[in-house]
Amino acid sequence: MALKKIKGKVNKTDNGPIVSLRKKYTINSQQPLPDYDSGISLAFQASDITAISNKVIAYICDAKIPARINIIKILSTTTHHCLVRAIDWDVVFWPPKNRRCLVIICQQPLGNKLFKNNTITSMKEDKIITSFLIPTMQALRELHNNNICHGNIHIGNLYITDNNKIMLGECYTTPAFMNLPMAYNTSTNSLCLTAGRGNGKISDDMYAVGICVLALIVGEDPTNEYKSDRQIQQNKLKYGSYGTLAQHYRISNSLMAPLRGLLNDDPNERWGIEDIFTWINGKRLSPKQQVMPPKASQPFHFSGGEYGTARELAYAMAEKWNDVFEVIQNGSVDNWLRRSLQDERVTNAVNKAKDIPHPTTLDEKDKLIARLLMSLSSERPVQLRNLSGSIEGIGQLIGIMQKDINIRLLFSQLLTSGLLAFYLELKPNVSINGANIFTQIDKVKNILLQKGYGGGIERIAYLLNPWLPCVSPIFERDYVPNIDYLLPALNRYARLKGKDITTIIDKDIIAYILVHFKQQLKDEINEINSNGKVHLKILAEIKILARLQESLSNKRPMLDLCNAAAIILEPAIESFNSIKIRKHVTTKIKTAVSTGRILDVLLAVNIDENAKNDDYGFKLACNEYMGSVDGLIKLDEDIKDKNNIATELTGQISSSLSGLLAIMLAFGYAIYNVF
């Protein structure tokens, strides 16, 4: 499959199909390893240049799904041999996709996939314990000690090692539980969108282990019986997980106990690692019988279906959202709860959910429906129309799906409607992680009102998910997993765009920088969001990049970015009235660009001083021009009146001369006559 996808797309670069990672690993882009593919992440042949004996493979991660690179450092230190260990990661140019991709180098699994064509020879109890349960529990213990959930335990991600041990595959190329088939998810997680399952809990991993144990016992995928995920889900709600998946298999009494323990739908009653070890050590625990929700004496008829329990009804209502308000309005839900179901807890919760002013707008109706669904079943996640996620995963959901307009609108509605607070009100014993997420969301929800740069959903998404890569459309062909990668990626973007570049920063990038950059950027953001001149906004954007570059420990020259800054700053240069200043600044910018330092470009523009001189000089020049125009007008008038002027002037000169001559003559004659 992977090979098919890649065929015909290989775009040979200078290095050919071989890609180097940190000059330590080489990856052959023409040698896919489909046996090790993990969901959307494709495996390729890799080698460790420094230690040939280390067998490694490379996972090429999907650019749209963020990988768990925050756990790779921890995972690289794990020593457990039954866990595919992550070693290193980096972002490299990947020829088959003709773009930069996140590549994770990890230890090559010590054998092939355990399940081929979804079947194996069924295993005996001893083998399951020694080959799977013990190594898996040890590996999970190591992970859980580091507060990490595996989140990708399913039969397609198990490998058989040389010594017949079963090894857990990778868990870092996608967020936890996102790649996990729906049947392997707990009832709450399976009701969430794949992105909204959160980092999960230990009990979620244990549930998946339970299904794997069942698969090893029966030698096939226990979900084969069902045509669709929806059917599995409906059955789980009706009969519980064990009833749905294990009921139609013959299971030995000895294995029934751990299976029932692991597949218990109540996370508080589900077996943990220590329970499994206790059971392995011979103490045969008997798991508590799972308490099924009370069944109504009469089913509830809704949208063509009949539902006996509140959680089944809630599931159906979530699917037929638009039909729910009518049944709330006509009181049929209340009647059914009171007369048929008679579950006081659910009735009270529903009454609480309905305790809001009568809804008139669509948003208010949605809010009422969401509250009703949450109150009908304690297993349900937070849901508002198509948006559904666990309280721990709601932040991750908006992080991953922030570009989905529908999800953005629903998330805004969710934050403003107070549904999360109601969820916590219904479930006071929510996990610490969930409560933290709620507190975080509560703190950041005011940012929603900030419509300009540095606010809105983008900022919230990055605030709630610091591990999220920057998903700006500018990085369409790049991958920015952390702030250190941002400027080099922008530099590449600038190189790609050349002279056609119009912008090097957008709302996403600003939000990302604000979350990850430690310095205050309030002034720059205010300038960008102001209604002032465009060139001042551009200058503020460039200033942010300059500050970012200066703060980096590795101050690599960014020639293309500087060049792009110079191109983008042209309006700022054009804003100077003085052609002399413009030429001077342009010359200085050219020199500054060659240094690769963005700050130098900014200093070359020196907007404050140059603008001040320019304004003052321009005013003087305007006055001078006006003066010369007035002078020319006066001159023209003088030329027109030249005869009169000449007459006047001639008269003045001749009268003076005449007077002088007359005096000389008169005095001369008088003196002559007297003497």
Next chain:
Amino acid sequence: MAKNNRNLKIEKTIKTVRPLYKTLIIWIIIPLFAIMFLETIILFAAGMIPTFIAYIIDPSVKKQITKTVCYSNLAGCFIVAINMWTYNNTLDQALYLMSDAGNWLIMFGSASLGWLLYFIIRPMVVSYLAIKFEAKRKNMENIKKNLIEEWGNAVIPETFEPARKENMQISDNKN
């Protein structure tokens, strides 16, 4: 309206009221002088005829041509008057001098010297003005050109009064 009329009447009244010293000059000093220096006044009145003519035909506002002719004419009359003042300062002597054509030649000839002076100087002044105006225009055009070179067309004010704009266009066309 009525107020304006009233103001005009007041102005007229003010104009018609002559200062006392002028009245004294006109009615006492001038007649006194005329009686005392009658012969000189008659001689000058006759000799200064070219100046009176110049006054009539002089187009200039400040009557500069008249002044030119007057000064030279006065010098001529003065020369003739000296002969009267040093010999016999009487009315007969004045009439005698006036009967001599040579004296008329001196008085009128000196006046023509003034005219001659004016006509010699005028072409020189016209040439000087032409050169001066051209130099001034070039200077101002240079200033404009330099300003546009340094500041671009933005330095040209967009809102000139129509008359000024028209004049500017005229001056640009001339260039």
